Amino acid sequence: MTRYALISLFLLFSVALHAQVNLQGIVVDASNGTPLAGAVVTSTSANTITDATGHFGLALEDLNNPIQIKHLGYESISVAVKRPNQTVRIALSASDTELDEVVISAGYVDEVVKESSMTVDIITPSHLQRDAPYSINHSLNRTPGVYMHSGTLNTNRITIRGMGSRSLFATDKIRAYYDQIPLTDGSGNSTIEDLDQAFIERLEIIKGPNSSLYGSGLGGVVQIRSNRPAYGNTSLESSVTMGSFGTVRWLTGVAEHNDKLSLNLIHTETTSEGYRANNEYNKAQTGITGRYYLNNDSYFNFISIYTDLRSEIPSSLSFDDYKSSPSSAASNWNEARGYEDYQKLISGLSYHYTIGKNWRLSHSLNIQTREAYEPAPRPVNIMDDELFAYGTRTVAHYRSRFWSFNGGFEWFKDHLSFSTYENLHSPTSNGSVQGGLINEIEEHRSFLNMFSQINIHPTEKINIEAGANVNFTRYELQDPFRTDETNLSGAYNYKPIISPRLGVVHQTLPSLNTYVNLSHGFSTPNLEQTLYPDGSVNQEIAPETGWNLETGLRGNKSRLSYDFSLFHMSIKNLLVARRTPEDQYIGVNAGHNTHRGIEASANFLLAQFKNTALNVWGAGSWMHYQFDDFVDDGEDFSGNRLTGVPRYKSSGGLDLKGDKGFNANVNYQYIGKMPITDDNSLYVKEYMLLNARAGYSNSIGKLDYSVYFGLNNILDEKYASMLLINSFTGRYYYPGLPRNYYAGINLKYRFRSIVN
Template sequence: MKLPILLILLIILCHPGHAQTTLQGHVKDGANEEALIGALVSTGADTSVTNMDGNFQLPVAAFPITLQVSYLGYQTLTIQVKEAKEITLALEPSSLTLNDVIVTSGSFSRKTLNTPASIQSINREMLIRDDPFSVANALNRTPGVFMHVGTLTTNRITIRGIGSRSLYGTNKIKAYYEDIPLTDGSGNSSIEDLDQEMISRIEITKGPNSSAYGAGLGGAIRLLAPTPPAQETSAKSSLTMGSFDTRRWVLQGSHHDNKTTVSAVYSDLHRQGYRENSEYNRQQAGVTFKYQLTPQSYIAALGIFTRLKAFIPSSINEDDFKNNPEKAAFTWKQARGFEAYDKTLFGLTYYHGFNQDWSLKSTVFLKNRDAYEPRPFNILDENTFTMGTRNTLAKRWGNIRFFTGIELFFDEYKWKTFENNYDDNSNGSVKGNLLSSNLENRSYFNAFAEAAATLVPNLNVTLGLNLNFTHYTLADQFNESANNISGDYAFDPVVSPKLGLTYATGAHHTLFANLSHGFSPPSLEETLYPDGQINPDILPESGWNYELGIRGTQPRFTYDITTYYMQIKNLLVAQRISDDAYVGVNAGLNNHFGVDILSNYYLPLSDRYTLNAFTSVAYMNYHFDEFVNDGNDYSGNQLTGVPQWIINPGVELLSDLGFYGNLSAQLVGEIPVNDENSLYAERYFILRAKAGFRHVVGPLELDINLGANNLTDTNYAAMLLINATGFGGSQPRYYYPGNPRNYFGGVSLKYSFR
């Protein structure tokens, strides 16, 4: 009898040890891959806290289990785990407490709360508050940022007034998709043709605070690629329809396991348009891929192909703006002017962590844009090919972090112009004789270094340095030697230092200050004299930025208040000498003083419903200090193209029952449209709303939504062509009318295979 009893006792004693398993995993930020230190991982019975590497261990008695992962500033993740294997869990930011979200400011990833610069994050929740056709409304809710929207392809982004003198696009602001520059060698950036499904987050650094992203006067906009939910394979399809015969169809597939992450998106967007000659068609396909080679290394690749054709209504004069805003400019309608291009972007990245202290990240990229644009005054045929690399090295010694790297790329830009022989009977543009043929080569080199350290408890310092060298060459392949405009231009290397300080006044409140230098190089076109010869004396815009701010998080309340002053010298001014010709001159000194305020307050109404109120306020007092141009003295006048204030209030309802909705507004002050300040675009108020229902049944997720833009049906200028000139006695065409009241509705269906 004794032997069976002993066996039974041994089995009872040993069973728990054999049945219990240890589950291991890693918790990270879903977009920038940073480890989340101190995240809570719970099975209900047991809880673990992630360590300095974002890793955790949990005892598990039996599978499957339900894990709940939470971290301040991020959405709580609930996931079922079916077997004992090491897992990677990615969290997405919450729009309720953005100061606790990790962002990449300059060279280091850290919480917004601890960042010595003006940086704001737009997460996925904030992007989908609006219609899916553009990111403009989300950008405009960021204080200090103003995106003018003439059409879906004619846009201009300004940050703290920088870029306001660009005529038709975004200039003097660096833009990146992951680590690939979307800015070309002439400083022009384009983000408006990226579909919302290709973006998981937008990080905006305001002012020349980012050594690692070029030290541009305006700052940098970084778009992060989508990351599928952890431990999921899914397929999704969505259709959105709206006013002006708008249709957007998206097909998406994704997979995310411990080693492989893949996301593929195809989108097709068509809009007939509110205005004449404004039809828009865009097809886009994008793939992102990442494979974890070892726990310390990975390779990643991305590719995006865009095919676009968008007709151009152009700007109109004041009479038409007030009485017939749906009209296109007469000559653009008669020529049926449009922009069409095929654009390809490809990048390959390798990352390796040598140990806990060293890491290397290297990216190579290729870009190509093949474009054709019939305009009333000529037809432009252009091709841009870009190749480049970005390499960074990071090192940590205790509480000291060091980061250095280089960014290098080359543009080959070929462009030709032809006569446009359209007439009343041609029904559009007709290609004629060759007028010009040119080849530009543009090289851009950027080297940067940054170090951060804790000097005393609660006080951190960041030092940064940026070195830039830009060079242009122009080969005239059309004119004879007497009229040939070939030449080259290179300005002296520009060194831009920065100093940033943060002081934690408590666990959730931080004071920050920074001093930084920035610059904006002229484009090759801005270096030309009126006769086409290169002006070797043109200088880049440059200036010093002084910033002081406070940000923090109280229970249910988040705030960020920053005041800044920037003085810009060698202001670049584009002087129009004909329909298609501008020359650049250094004409003055600018003073930019402003205050940015961002706040968020949420109130739990019940166990199921939360009310979230958000507001951004920008006060922008920008004036010409010394500005004499073409014999006219504009000193003391308000900077052209920028309002003195913008307010964006809003409220949203969130529910775990699936219901959601928001109401948001935009108030914009009057805007000077010429340097004389003799004419202002009127202030305006517009209102937007969106509501929907999201429901999950097993592996299926259904989302239905309805929304409206410009509920007030305001006639407003969504974009301005500053300092426009009328030719042949015609009125200047300053205005791009905004869309009147319009509606949209969408439905999406997602199926999760596991």
Template sequence: MTKYIYFFLALTCVNGLVAQEFEGSVLESGTGVPLQNVSVRNLQSDEVVFTDSGGNFSLSVSEYPVDVEFSLLGYLNSTMKIESNLKQGEIYLQQDVDQLSEVIIRSSNISQAVRKTPSSVGIISENDLNRTDNFILVQNFNYVPGVFVSQGALNTNKINIRGIGARAQYSTNRIKAYINGIPLTTAEGELTLDDFDPEYLDRIEIFKGPVSSVFGAGLGGAINLFTSQNRNDQKSVVTDFNYGSFNTRKTRANLNFVNDGLDLSINYNNVQSDGYRRNGDYDRNSLLGSVGLMNKSGNYWSLFLSYTKLKAFIPSSLNEDDFRNDPEKAAFTWNQSAGYESYDKNIIGISYDHRFTENFKNQTSIFYNFRDGYEPRPFNILDENRNSIGARTKFNYKTSVFNSPSEISFGAETMFEFYETGTFENLYEEVEERRSVQGDRLSLNEQNRNYINVFAQMNTEITSKLLVEMGLNFNSTTYDLKDRFIEDGIDQSGDYSFDPIFSPRLGLSYEAFEGKNFYASASHGFSTPTVAETLTPEGQINTDLKTETGLNYEVGFKGNWFNNKLYTEVNLYSIQIRNLLVARRVGPDQFVGVNAGKADHNGIEFTSAYRTNLTSDLQLKLFLNSNFNFFEFDKFVDLGENYSGKTIPGVPEYMISPGTEISFKDLTANINFQAFGEMALDDANSGYTDAYELLNLKLNYNWKLSRRLNFQFNFGINNILDEDYAASIVTNAVGFGGSAPRYYYPGNPRNYFGGVRLKFDF
């Protein structure tokens, strides 16, 4: 009898040691797409299995809890502790955006890796955003080949992509932008990205050149911002404070809570500065929030909201003498009137991702934008109010076309915008103190603008190495204007519409060698005139203005080298712009738009990134980005002056930016160099800015105080060489009353910054 008892006990012990099966699936964090060939390693037994085409795996576990490591090229490694009561689960991997070639483009209608995309897409990762002082977002864009940001002040920034938008006067236009799929560009085409805290973003994708087949009215390109989607359990609070030269300070607090399919993130930040120049005070409060919820069926709800309150004074531009001898001063009239801009802005968007089947899904978003602005300028005071509401829906279907694996995407985007703008006299000259004084009303207009984009795209793998991409967009834009100011005896009310636009696209990507692709593409783009451009000098609507259009032809190479340690990309492009919209100066700081000819934007861009581990504790990253521009007017005659063959102003003729990042244990050092070529000041090329070089440094040190508490220090120097340079220019500036034209916005001299961050995981 005793031997049977011993046998039973032994059998019980053996059964206790028999491995149990843990089943799970691995998905991409940003999109929820199943990931194949993920290495799943049991760190106790060192057993390794791989996920199948549906992202599923089954792992033997003999003892709980167990640590399991998940790894896949192009994604950050993740380690998960599996408790005894967990028999199955979902694991989400975040893309390693530094591994450029393997990054999946989220914002394209059809997601695919950068290397296989037949177009040029600039990627700014979370790590890239941490290489700068992080007071303002758009300064990071100048490291992307083909992109240039003219920086007049913290609130005076103008983005151009491949030279398109360079001749806009004081704001960014001709570029579409989204955050988590929610449109940020107004219905008339204007864009402000200064409001967003760079430390709240996970990544930025910049499509360069005409992209209307995907995004609609975006002749220059499209900028897509993404916040983090941390679907693995995470609960943390982050607070930080940064201080820099010119009494610049930033205070920030962030809460992340991720649990059981719920992803909540709230971010508050305040940025204040006295500014390098007089009349340059800046104060911005921002509140950003996102909520994501994954239901049991795998469908995903998300909510995004943003609130910004800004008051920023404007020093404006300087003439050459003041720029070189007294760059800290403000333009006289802007200083005397204490000119500034202020606004309250809200953005709310709700999105829903639904999977009908494994091969058929839909994403639908509805959004609302509101902006209430007030801007005293020397020549008048602008009071404006903008409300817009819209929706975007996109369907994706995986199928087979002529026995070739294919994916089809189709959908539509529409926006209705209600814009009220009025101006008043500025009586600042009638008071002794330095301030603006609102006088009589000068104008009051209401404009309702709406557009609709209908788009479709198909990607087909003709062979395992050849990908064909085809797209088409249809756009219809209309608006009506109501003149509510009758005292001037001029009524400019009316209904207007632009001709419907069809924008096709064709792209080819061929993997000639393993990990090395050649591509070619042709695409069409357009941009409609803004409100300011539609008004004549007499205040009438110019109904003869035409939509600006362009054709982009591009060839390039994208490839990995040395076991994926080095990624290189080179492309050549040619954009032909027709019905070129130009700003004609009609008064101090005032302009109107006219169609004045044709322009050719030709250029070469180069991107490279190298990453290696020198030792287990020492990591080296190198990058070299550059572009060379050959932008000129093809046929351009304005007011009898022939500018054909002249260089397009406002764009550096080249950008070269090498950089190094060295990480040793918890210390990281970033050294970035930027060289920019000269810029033409006006259409006649009567003068040029000087070429300039910037050298920047940032150090980060992470100090892990405990398992839950992390402390970080940072210190940096911008413009180490103390270079005198023009960070922005006002193209075609004109001197009035015998004064010299004010072309120049001085860049900041050598300046310092530093900060601390505390993160607590709970």
């Protein structure tokens, strides 16, 4: 009997071994694909922790029970493994309550936010989903130190710590990247708001000239991460959102993520009749983003996004029209039926690979094309331009136990053909009429950034970051329109600009990190700023440069996380646009400016039980920006406040994530009064917006669905959402939207699901 008993035990043991499955996997950040070390992976019978490369192995006895994955700073998830014989790739999304623990790659250096000496804010998918899916302006305006003027869906200007407030109708002095591919053209202009929310996983905003690896823009750097599908899923998605003023946004998307390929194909169409006269908006955007894995050590990233936009321009209003008839358009723009029409393509390909245990390298290529046509009333006239730009970026990264090094270069060149025609519109012409050619200019601008940065950890509690960027900028003008002595053709160079940076982070307490850094930055003039109204070149205009000193702290205690920073930035040769009596602009250097401020944010998990969480948050900024030494056209503005920027800004709200898919939020935004003119004789009043949104999500088999409803400006506040500063015509104000709503439904069908 003993022999048969031993045989039986052996057979039972063999069956038990056969029943167990050893699951292999990797846990990564859903936004940038960075492997997450220290993630806890738990099954019903065992648990493990991911290693330094994010990998784990776990014995499973029952495939019917899901595994749990947790990591500090990320949303915990539960996944059901369908095919355990393959290495599963599990992506975690950033948690809104512990953002200081999130891994960022703002300078190609993968580091936890709290260990960085840069001031970084993260806008997560949850932050974006507090608002309608066709705009990001509210999310940006809830960020300390950031303010987005938004005249219409296509007329915007983003400022960071006051930088960019003097540009006219676009965002400059800020470097913007989408998956390491530049969104900023050779003149420094960025159209971040062009991207539909469907293409965005999250935004990482580096404030001030703190990123030596990205050209040291004075305003900062905005890193946009593409949306990646969950591993093991093939899905088809469709949604529609409808809102006030005839606004409709359609989305169709296809997603696939297998062992070799991660792919998102998205098409959106957004149309609106607009709140104001001459305010129709039509934008179609099609894009593909993805990653192809060659093996465990190398992969390709690729993006290609095509935008086709035609949008009418109501322009700014005088105070009387702004108060009595805010839905009207400026009379001259209405008469000319002014609009902008452009087609734009942004494409990029990057290759990332690992050599041994210490080296990582990346190479990227990118191209941008744009064809734009903008009929505007005199004296702006009709503008027609074509842009073709291309560039490359190479970064090498070395990491050892106590230090790491990053070095590389970014080269970019664009070719801009710019023509201006007379606009012969009249009250009886029913819109713009193209006349004779006024001027024709071709600009070829190129820059080279060479950068390096070293991170040293002399102790476990101290991190030292030191880096430098060297910039070489050159532009060449060709003027085929003029053949006499006024011809502008020629090459122009700026002197090389060296921008160093030094930062130190210290773990003062187990849950508190403090940091201090000193950094240098610059911004070069764009094409419009280098030309006088008669078309001649202003060879005296210089790049603006500045030094930034800041200190701050980040911490978390129990259910509270917080971030606090103070900064002082001294700027020389601030670039501003001076408006002439002919309603045209010239670029000038505004002497010396000082930008100092305080920024703070906090998040508190007020209540949590089962699958329900109530979160309260707040953010605020004190922004003291002034002209120290600014004499312009015989007038002395020294000591005055910088125009177009509020002194105070705050926001706050409640987020509810309920059981069974219910979610809701309510939030406010307060913007203080702003000077409109350099002499500070005219201000726009302060305002506060109250917004709310509620939604419900659930699944029926393989079909996921969600419905949502939102209400903006609940109190129907009358306010100016954008300013045109120093206007000689007195038309300063872009009226903000009155009380408005939106509602939508989203459907996603999962054809295949390896990991749910």
